[in-house]
Amino acid sequence: QIDAMEVSGANPVQFLVVTRILACTVMVPLLTIFADAMALLGGFTASALGEGITVKLYFTKALTLLDYSDVLPAVFKTILFGFAIGFVGCFKGFTSNNGTASVGLAANSAVVTASVWIILIDAVVVQVTNSLLYA
Known part of the structure; x- marks a missing residue:
């Protein structure tokens, strides 16, 4: 689909990546x-x-x-979590190989990578907010 969009002259980053990252960044805090x-x-x-x-x-x-x-701080963290989920998902989708098997591997890798990023973001934001609130 990405190749088809490029051939038709559409920018796949604008139509696929930006919209998905924006949707994740907005919806994760709203769901929280x-x-x-x-x-x-x-x-x-x-x-x-x-x-x-x-x-x-x-x-x-x-x-x-x-x-x-x-x-x-909790709402701010969910904004960063949503951005990380959208970004990692789009990155893994764009860098996957051709074929359905590689799409499954990319999806699995995206879930694991996004989970690691969420843990790292959470650790950093907790340290920053604690130092700001209790300094």
Whole structure:
């Protein structure tokens, strides 16, 4: 498909790489925020069923204990994670050999490489945010 795009005069980097990296960079933080909201809702459900706590009391207590230093570094990390996932996936896809077997190997390699990058990015961002917040 990449060769066909090049032959037709379309820029495959613009149509494939940029859009995928942008989509990953935007959607991973949005999915994380959605998952956090569902976790708060699940916590409320468990508290309401177990102890009969009201909605107002639960969210007042939960949100007063939450600080910007808890939320902002986590959201910033997910932006970097999304960029790394999109970039590694596109890089491995573009550098794969011809044939379906090499596409499978490239996909497997992309997952492993992106996982390693996520661990490295997480370690660096945690050290930077801890030094900034607690300096």
